[in-house]
Amino acid sequence: MKQIDYIIVGDGYAGMFFAHQLIRNNKSFVLFSEGRKSASQVSAGIINPVVLKKFTTFWKAQEQIDFLKKTLTEIKSYTGKNYLIDSPIHRIFHDENEQKLWLKKSENDELSGFLDKKFDHLEVVKNNFLTGKVNQSARLQVSGFFVDLFDFLEKNAFLIKEKFDYTKLDASSGTYKDLQFKNAVFCEGMGVTENPFFSDIAVNPNKGHHIKVKLSHAIPEDVTIKKKHFLFPTDNGLYFYGGTYDREQLHHHVDESAVTQLVNGLSEIYPHDFEVEEVNFGFRPTVKDRRPIIGRHASFKNLYVFNGLGARGILNGCYFSKSLYQFIEEDIPLHEEVSAERFK
Structure with a gap:
């Protein structure tokens, strides 16, 4: 034995x-x-220290970010690769009130290291009220x-x-x-x-869908865009857009209403043609x-x-x-x- x-x-x-x-x-x-x-x-x-609906943070966010960076460096010592993609989240503001709330929250000690006070305008996507950058956010090359x-x-x-x-x-x-x-x-x-x-x-299942799309106009490579969902480039020329949250439709196949929700969400910020190439889903264990x-x-x-x-x-x-x-x-x-x- x-x-x-x-x-x-x-x-x-x-x-x-x-x-x-x-x-x-x-x-x-x-x-x-x-x-x-x-x-x-x-x-x-997505590696994100900010709750992007309310512009708040969560328990031990800074410690978790720091520990992740240290751990990924340790993993690199035996795989030879770095999986941290420096692609900060840019949150598209809905209106001026969100801009003001972001700036107000950025004065808060626990958020000052995360909410950038300088707003940006992104090419290709609709962001009439500009975007706020989440400092220390990134992505894992999953x-x-x-x-x-x-x-x-x-x-x-x-x-x-x-x-x-x-x-x-x-x-x-x-x-x-x-x-x-x-x-x-x-x-x-x-x-x-x-x-x-x-x-x-x-634990309770929370079903999440995402789509992979082909875009007719490329978006900036070095940012992760967020309004309703996240949009960013993947390795194979496609773009990831997602994901949804569903605690009701828990069957083990694609839910077309979730796909419609994603297509509509992407259409709101991306005013050009795109094609859905792939649909994926999984069940997050939530508490x-x-x-x-x-x-x-x-x-x-x-x-x-x-x-x-x-x-x-x-x-x-x-x-x-x-x-x-x-x-x-x-x-x-x-x-x-x-x-x-x-x-x-």
């Missing part, structure tokens, strides 16, 4: 960033991947990030490409098939509903208080859950992967705000 420190189940941002913590701490592990594209793998990859990390995990025998079989897990003895493990961490997103050990955790759910099983002290990253999967997955690692290895308590215990 092969002895390892960890089993990770799940291959989205939570699983990948936790795997990174294990790599940098020289822990032995295997990560189970079904090979289906997770919500993380079809996500926009496809490259996952392709390269999967490649690294596979080459180092960390990757098992199969669906995890809960019936083969004996938590009491710490065994799974021919593996003897110290700890198992479940990072399954909405897949957690099938997990008999953690099926009761309070009512918008904080992740991290914790240890009540009965089996070697089983852990890392879930509920929501729409901020990159920042939450990166930052709280270290919190979970320190909780398991160093017995450092989790923040009450993210601990699964808060729902007890």
Whole structure:
């Protein structure tokens, strides 16, 4: 029987960033991947410290941004690539009142580092009331990030490409098939509903669609444009536009009303011809208080859950992967705000 420190189940941002913590701490592990594209793998990859409806920020935004940059530098040391795209968000203002609100909020200590006081005018798109730039915002090169990390995990025998079989897990003895493990961490997103050990955790599916479009007039390459949704160039000459939020239509196929919503939203800011080339969707695991759910099983002290990253999967997955690692290895308590215990 092969002895390892960890089993990770799940291959989205939570699983990948936790795997990174294990790599940098020289822990032995295997990560189970079904090979289906997770919500993380079809996500926009937006790194954004500002809530762009109300021009507010969120808990630990600056710490999360700083920690992400540090972590991506560490990941570059073994994949050889930088996945951070310096493409700041430019929020199109609806009217003068939004401009005034932005400037007022930019005087606030916790927002002054994020809301640029100088407004810009962008070519090609409609922005009659100009745009506000979100400083320290960026994008992750999502496809490259996952392709390269999967490649690294596979080459180092960390990757098992199969669906995890809960019936083969004996938590009491710490065994799974021919593996003897110290700890198992479940990072399954909405897949957690099938997990008999953690099926009761309070995550709710939020379905998000995005479209990839061919534009007749190119938009600036170095910006991410936001009004209702995000618009930015992708690797293959197409542009990403999305994503929607839907807690009602939870079937596993494309919802045409979401596509219509996206086409109408893009038409509002892009007054030229475009063609929809691709439609994708995924299910974000969201939590009512918008904080992740991290914790240890009540009965089996070697089983852990890392879930509920929501729409901020990159920042939450990166930052709280270290919190979970320190909780398991160093017995450092989790923040009450993210601990699964808060729902007890």
